[in-house]
Amino acid sequence: xxxxxxxxxxxxxxxxxxxxxxxxxxxxxxxxxxxxxxxxxxxxxxxxxxxxxxxxxxxxxxxxxxxxxxxxxxxxxxxxxxxxxxxxxxxxxxxxxxxxxxxxxxxxxxxxxxxxxxxxxxxxxxxxxxxxxxxxxxxxxxxxxxxxxxxxxxxxxxx
Amino acid sequence: xxxxxxxxxxxxxxxxxxxxxxxxxxxxxxxxxxxxxxxxxxxxxxxxxxxxxxxxxxxxxxxxxxxxxxxxxxxxxxxxxxxxxxxxxxxxxxxxxxxxxxxxxxxxxxxxxxxxxxxxxxxxxxxxxxxxxxxxxxxxxxxxxxxxxxxxxxxxxxxxxxxxxxxxxxxxxxxxxxxxxxxxxxxxxxxxxxxxxxxxxxxxxxxxxxxxxxxxxxxxxxxxxxxxxxxxxxxxxxxxxxxxxxxxxxxxxxxxxxxxxxxxxxxxxxxxxxxxxxxxxxxxxxxxxxxxxxxxxxxxxxxxxxxxxxxxxxxxxxxxxxxxxxxxxxxxxxxxxxxxxxxxxxxxxxxxxxxxxxxxxxxxxxxxxxxxx
Amino acid sequence: xxxxxxxxxxxxxxxxxxxxxxxxxxxxxxxxxxxxxxxxxxxxxxxxxxxxxxxxxxxxxxxxxxxxxxxxxxxxxxxxxxxxxxxxxxxxxxxxxxxxxxxxxxxxxxxxxxxxxxxxxxxxxxxxxxxxxxxxxxxxxxxxxxxxxxxxxxxxxxxxxxxxxxxxxxxxxxxxxxxxxxxxxxxxxxxxxxxxxxxxxxxxxxxxxxxxxxxxxxxxxxxxxxxxxxxxxxxxxxxxxxxxxxxxxxxxxxxxxxxxxxxxxxxxxxxxxxxxxxxxxxxxxxxxxxxxxxxxxxxxxxxxxxxxxxxxxxxxxxxxxxxxxxxxxxxxxxxxxxxxxxxxxxxxxxxxxxxxxxxxxxx
Numbered sequence: 001x002x003x004x005x006x007x008x009x010x011x012x013x014x015x016x017x018x019x020x021x022x023x024x025x026x027x028x029x030x031x032x033x034x035x036x037x038x039x040x041x042x043x044x045x046x047x048x049x050x051x052x053x054x055x056x057x058x059x060x061x062x063x064x065x066x067x068x069x070x071x072x073x074x075x076x077x078x079x080x081x082x083x084x085x086x087x088x089x090x091x092x093x094x095x096x097x098x099x100x101x102x103x104x105x106x107x108x109x110x111x112x113x114x115x116x117x118x119x120x121x122x123x124x125x126x127x128x129x130x131x132x133x134x135x136x137x138x139x140x141x142x143x144x145x146x147x148x149x150x151x152x153x154x155x156x157x158x159x
Numbered sequence: 160x161x162x163x164x165x166x167x168x169x170x171x172x173x174x175x176x177x178x179x180x181x182x183x184x185x186x187x188x189x190x191x192x193x194x195x196x197x198x199x200x201x202x203x204x205x206x207x208x209x210x211x212x213x214x215x216x217x218x219x220x221x222x223x224x225x226x227x228x229x230x231x232x233x234x235x236x237x238x239x240x241x242x243x244x245x246x247x248x249x250x251x252x253x254x255x256x257x258x259x260x261x262x263x264x265x266x267x268x269x270x271x272x273x274x275x276x277x278x279x280x281x282x283x284x285x286x287x288x289x290x291x292x293x294x295x296x297x298x299x300x301x302x303x304x305x306x307x308x309x310x311x312x313x314x315x316x317x318x319x320x321x322x323x324x325x326x327x328x329x330x331x332x333x334x335x336x337x338x339x340x341x342x343x344x345x346x347x348x349x350x351x352x353x354x355x356x357x358x359x360x361x362x363x364x365x366x367x368x369x370x371x372x373x374x375x376x377x378x379x380x381x382x383x384x385x386x387x388x389x390x391x392x393x394x395x396x397x398x399x400x401x402x403x404x405x406x407x408x409x410x411x412x413x414x415x416x417x418x419x420x421x422x423x424x425x426x427x428x429x430x431x432x433x434x435x436x437x438x439x440x441x442x443x444x445x446x447x448x449x450x451x452x453x454x455x456x457x458x459x460x461x462x463x464x465x466x467x468x469x470x471x472x473x474x475x476x477x478x479x480x481x482x483x484x485x486x487x488x489x490x491x492x493x494x495x496x497x498x499x500x501x502x503x504x505x506x507x508x509x510x511x512x513x514x515x516x517x518x519x520x521x522x523x524x525x526x527x528x529x530x531x532x
Numbered sequence: 533x534x535x536x537x538x539x540x541x542x543x544x545x546x547x548x549x550x551x552x553x554x555x556x557x558x559x560x561x562x563x564x565x566x567x568x569x570x571x572x573x574x575x576x577x578x579x580x581x582x583x584x585x586x587x588x589x590x591x592x593x594x595x596x597x598x599x600x601x602x603x604x605x606x607x608x609x610x611x612x613x614x615x616x617x618x619x620x621x622x623x624x625x626x627x628x629x630x631x632x633x634x635x636x637x638x639x640x641x642x643x644x645x646x647x648x649x650x651x652x653x654x655x656x657x658x659x660x661x662x663x664x665x666x667x668x669x670x671x672x673x674x675x676x677x678x679x680x681x682x683x684x685x686x687x688x689x690x691x692x693x694x695x696x697x698x699x700x701x702x703x704x705x706x707x708x709x710x711x712x713x714x715x716x717x718x719x720x721x722x723x724x725x726x727x728x729x730x731x732x733x734x735x736x737x738x739x740x741x742x743x744x745x746x747x748x749x750x751x752x753x754x755x756x757x758x759x760x761x762x763x764x765x766x767x768x769x770x771x772x773x774x775x776x777x778x779x780x781x782x783x784x785x786x787x788x789x790x791x792x793x794x795x796x797x798x799x800x801x802x803x804x805x806x807x808x809x810x811x812x813x814x815x816x817x818x819x820x821x822x823x824x825x826x827x828x829x830x831x832x833x834x835x836x837x838x839x840x841x842x843x844x845x846x847x848x849x850x851x852x853x854x855x856x857x858x859x860x861x862x863x864x865x866x867x868x869x870x871x872x873x874x875x876x877x878x879x880x881x882x883x884x885x886x887x888x889x890x891x892x893x894x895x
Contacts, residue, residue: 115228289860
């Protein structure tokens, strides 16, 4: 007799646990307000990334097309992957001294692992992370970027 | 695992199936060579190395700051603990005392990371058992944690948030509010996990009493983490060798004695509750102060040998480091919990069915890049 | 019997039949009629199959807090048609070690089984291809042909995964056929006929699930479980077992041959659901309560095929609900469930029903 009771208790107990699970999925089925999917390309306009989001490395320029990079190359030595290449040139200032300035700042996005050491160690805070995450391109060569804009100069007061 | 394919004698009725490297339930490029007799698993030989990237060797060529981001890529689901391990080792070697604030931040982050990792494990466990809906519920609940990470650390999965001497940036002003909101939210959602999977008769039948790992086996294999604790092996590094702020919080070490698949599952679910307790104890009391100690631009550890371990979501991650006084380590060796837990798999799956093999390996929560490194 | 059928399709079908037989010799008339019915069923099969896939994707998406397909057409309505075009254009990868003939035949056997079963299903009064006097028996017999296709597919692929899947499927279907049959027999006892059209018309005052109360409800639940198992759907999808056997019996199939298996799975689900709707929920019969003439009359105005489709959709929804909630069973548990639980319950249930019918204890 005991085994018969156990047999039926097993059935009803089992069915009850199944119904508990069905209650959860059923609840979500009938409450479409709980949908969490983001409709990505449509919500592009509204999409705001967090300000610390690491999308790509950028070199902020001000309205006079000036950046803060002195071309010291600290970022280049700190980069674990050889992502950054700083090509400096030497110019002669008005008072006749030779000065090292930035010529080209090459950034290879395809090799970057976003460890943020470059931004952190830059003594003149010339680098930052951009918010643009749509970095897909058709050709690998397009991932090599030159960060200083053409014709840009170093900001006054930055040594 | 002493038997290799060459000297393993197959029974007449046995045949071999390759599970992996591309198989939905190995969660990456792990290959099981399974010898089967009908549906019964007779023997299993795991083959790893498909995603070996030589991270340990790469670390020996980099400076201590640069190592951090490489350790992210080991066990990517507990990236924070991996980072923390390197930082703790360096700080201990240099005898630097980090500010209290840093300790609190690291502990909270590590626990959030543990919750996120266990959620993903729950997803994949559910999926391996055939309940696909679990996968989406887990990911749904994991998303807010990743948002919290993104806001403070800038990364969602690979955080790179630690640096020797502290953390990279201070906490975001929204951090405390977000975490408290999340804990409130997740306390409501976690019982759903029980309703959907842990209480389900089919799930119970498929996990209870299966894949038993005895305490003796657990200790002799060196199985750690929730997997070891489900067998009664008290191996929580947070309790035995408290680091960061773990000595200041009051939490339970989840211990079960059964050692079967269901209790490995249960240990992880309970750990999520414990992690929430830990975070709640800390989140309101984060002390003011610096978020990092100023370090020299080039760190050189004094020559010598160092060993430090932390508790990741999968077990004890140990770092054995030899320094010869240069700016990069001379030897960088990791004791990865996944590799060692994988070793115990063969003793658990003997004479179970194929479906059980999947369930048991899911309950170990293997992350393949950590096995191969 | 005061009850009248407002929508009687037999007038329409008989008129068409008369027109065709009147215009040509009996032989050609038969050929023409068969072709028309074949084409209609084929079209029906494709459309229902495609839209069940769509429905399943939407249902599971809503259960999982997602939106589901939403790119092709409004609410992703044409998604499955786009998928079909993709599958049609995909390469059929020839398997070197496969048994060519059986490998190619297998998907057709699976499709044909579903095709034959659907012929006997009454969609409305007078709207069915054949009306056997052993309709229930015929549907059961024909729908179990499908497993031969699955077995052949698994065996001829010459792949260990697919072989395990096929063997599991064989064991599963052999066991669950029994429960499906027994639970249908319970209702056959109540209805006193195996002819599907008679079964439906016997429910004009009350559906069998209400008429036969306790045993009928038990039979319905058993049929749902066994029917889900027979269609190889989750939680009984052991033959496919995505996480264990990658795709089980159809692991080596590609392109449109895979699509056949895929479509057949959904079609089998439709067939099981429509049998459940016909036998237990009154098929195309509107909802009637004895004694409420006005209410019954209002219900008659709703077209019968609408009733039929709503009931079928309800059963299909239940089956989808099962699939997207439960984890998969293991093979030994699957057999335990059948032989230790479903079968004894079923046998007892038949006795109970027989007793009830004898004593006249039904409504």
